[in-house]
Amino acid sequence: MVSGSVDEKLEPILSEVLRRNAGELEFHQAVREVLESLGRVVAKHPNYADNALIERICEPERQIIFRIPWVDDHGNVQINRGFRVQFNSALGPYKGGLRFHPSVNVGIIKFLGFEQTFKNALTGMPIGGGKGGSDFNPRGRSDGEIMRFCQSFMTELHRHLGEYTDVPAGDIGVGGREIGYMFGQYKRLTNRYEAGVLTGKALFHGGSRARKEATGYGATYFVERMLATKGQAFEGKRAVVSGSGNVAIYTMEKIIEFGGKIVACSDSNGYVVDEGGIDLDLVKEIKEVRRQRIAEYVRLKGAGSRYVEGGSIWSVPCDVAMPSATQNELTGKDAKILVKNGVVAVGEGANMPSTPDAVRIFQDAGVLFGPGKAANAGGVATSALEMQQNASRDSWTFERTETRLAEIMRNIHDRCAETAEEYGAPGDYVLGANIAGFVRVAEAMDALGVI
Numbered sequence: 001m002v003s004g005s006v007d008e009k010l011e012p013i014l015s016e017v018l019r020r021n022a023g024e025l026e027f028h029q030a031v032r033e034v035l036e037s038l039g040r041v042v043a044k045h046p047n048y049a050d051n052a053l054i055e056r057i058c059e060p061e062r063q064i065i066f067r068i069p070w071v072d073d074h075g076n077v078q079i080n081r082g083f084r085v086q087f088n089s090a091l092g093p094y095k096g097g098l099r100f101h102p103s104v105n106v107g108i109i110k111f112l113g114f115e116q117t118f119k120n121a122l123t124g125m126p127i128g129g130g131k132g133g134s135d136f137n138p139r140g141r142s143d144g145e146i147m148r149f150c151q152s153f154m155t156e157l158h159r160h161l162g163e164y165t166d167v168p169a170g171d172i173g174v175g176g177r178e179i180g181y182m183f184g185q186y187k188r189l190t191n192r193y194e195a196g197v198l199t200g201k202a203l204f205h206g207g208s209r210a211r212k213e214a215t216g217y218g219a220t221y222f223v224e225r226m227l228a229t230k231g232q233a234f235e236g237k238r239a240v241v242s243g244s245g246n247v248a249i250y251t252m253e254k255i256i257e258f259g260g261k262i263v264a265c266s267d268s269n270g271y272v273v274d275e276g277g278i279d280l281d282l283v284k285e286i287k288e289v290r291r292q293r294i295a296e297y298v299r300l301k302g303a304g305s306r307y308v309e310g311g312s313i314w315s316v317p318c319d320v321a322m323p324s325a326t327q328n329e330l331t332g333k334d335a336k337i338l339v340k341n342g343v344v345a346v347g348e349g350a351n352m353p354s355t356p357d358a359v360r361i362f363q364d365a366g367v368l369f370g371p372g373k374a375a376n377a378g379g380v381a382t383s384a385l386e387m388q389q390n391a392s393r394d395s396w397t398f399e400r401t402e403t404r405l406a407e408i409m410r411n412i413h414d415r416c417a418e419t420a421e422e423y424g425a426p427g428d429y430v431l432g433a434n435i436a437g438f439v440r441v442a443e444a445m446d447a448l449g450v451i
């Protein structure tokens with residue numbers, strides 16, 4: 001078996017996934033990547049292939065698709081489609097975010113739910129995997145429209161949720177405001193103040209400090225630990241972080257705190273380069289307060305920065321690249337340019353942002369590569385800390401929460417590194433993450449019997 005191909009014993013499982021989920025390309029990509037790693041597991045521990053364990057892991061436990069009717073500001077009835085894929089509950093209630101974006105379809109939610117299952121297992125916390133969302137496009141919608149949409153979405157979804165059943169959170173297009181509206185509707189429909197049913201809540205509803213920062217901070221901690229294995233650190237390094245949502249903003253914040261310089265960031269329209277170092281307060285003002293496009297940066301900042309419409313942010317030379325926007329945003333072509341420009345480490349803040357080609361190019365070039373399911377697990381891990389605080393009706397300080405997060409990220413890094421070593425591929429965090437996540441889910445499933 002060569003790396004980058006699926007072992008012949010596992011090939012029929014992949015074929016069946018492709019047949020059964022025709023046309024769901026992102027889901028195929030995510031499953032293929034995990035199965036490529038599992039050849040070494042079944043070679044060493046054939047029992048992990050018993051009782052159709054791998055086949056069961058590739059099939060979601062439940063998939064819910066529903067209509068979301070709502071009324072826009074002009075009095076027109078709009079229809080969107082809602083999804084929740086409850087992928088695996090062997091380790092705890094389904095846990096994973098909700099994505100509101102026009103690209104959302106069942107294949108995308110399924111890929112995200114599949115990744116989430118292994119990611120959540122890697123955190124070591126008692127959470128299963130799930131994902132949901134809608135093809136609703138929040139861009140340009142008024143606050144009232146967002147609220148009515150969230151209420152209609154929750155009117156159907158609430159019957160499938162519960163603190164012991166399924167606990168959603170945010171993802172692209174879903175932040176604190178949306179979680180608030182959904183929590184309000186859940187509370188109204190169920191007549192229960194069940195704080196543990198959603199995470200990413202406001203502090204006064206039982207939200208956790210550091211949850212908003214957690215994915216970005218966590219990804220930065222992960223990369224810091226990877227760099228340390230080579231005797232390096234962020235200090236004095238140039239970093240490029242794609243995206244300008246929650247993940248990107250708090251990745252930039254932590255990198256700056258660690259002494260790195262952010263030279264570029266982006267949104268889906270284009271990217272900004274600021275050789276003096278991106279002014280993070282200005283990015284926060286534009287994205288979090290004004291909810292505007294990143295192009296505004298150059299207009300407000302003036303001299304020294306430039307905006308490039310379209311194009312690839314990965315052409316900006318850097319030592320550390322942190323793709324934190326969306327799936328498949330970093331292609332093989334981008335990876336080649338990054339390698340040529342001397343990139344040392346890549347940490348995925350988004351879910352599956354690098355194409356399989358890009359991952360291969362980084363690994364062949366000896367670049368430290370932290371895959372999303374390990375590197376961006378800090379968000380969901382802090383969601384699990386939020387659930388813990390809700391269960392004990394407690395509220396931790398920022399420091400306590402961040403200290404736990406840093407510890408969890410160190411553990412995830414080390415577990416991935418040790419697993420890669422154990423399976424004969426030192427430094428291969430993709431293999432390490434896939435195997436370590438799989439083994440934990442597989443053992444938990446096996447102990448539950450054939451269900």
Ligand code: GLU
Binds near residue numbers: 095
């Ligand atoms: N959407 C985030 C992720 O991709 C967070 C999920 C959560 O907190 O449940 O992991």
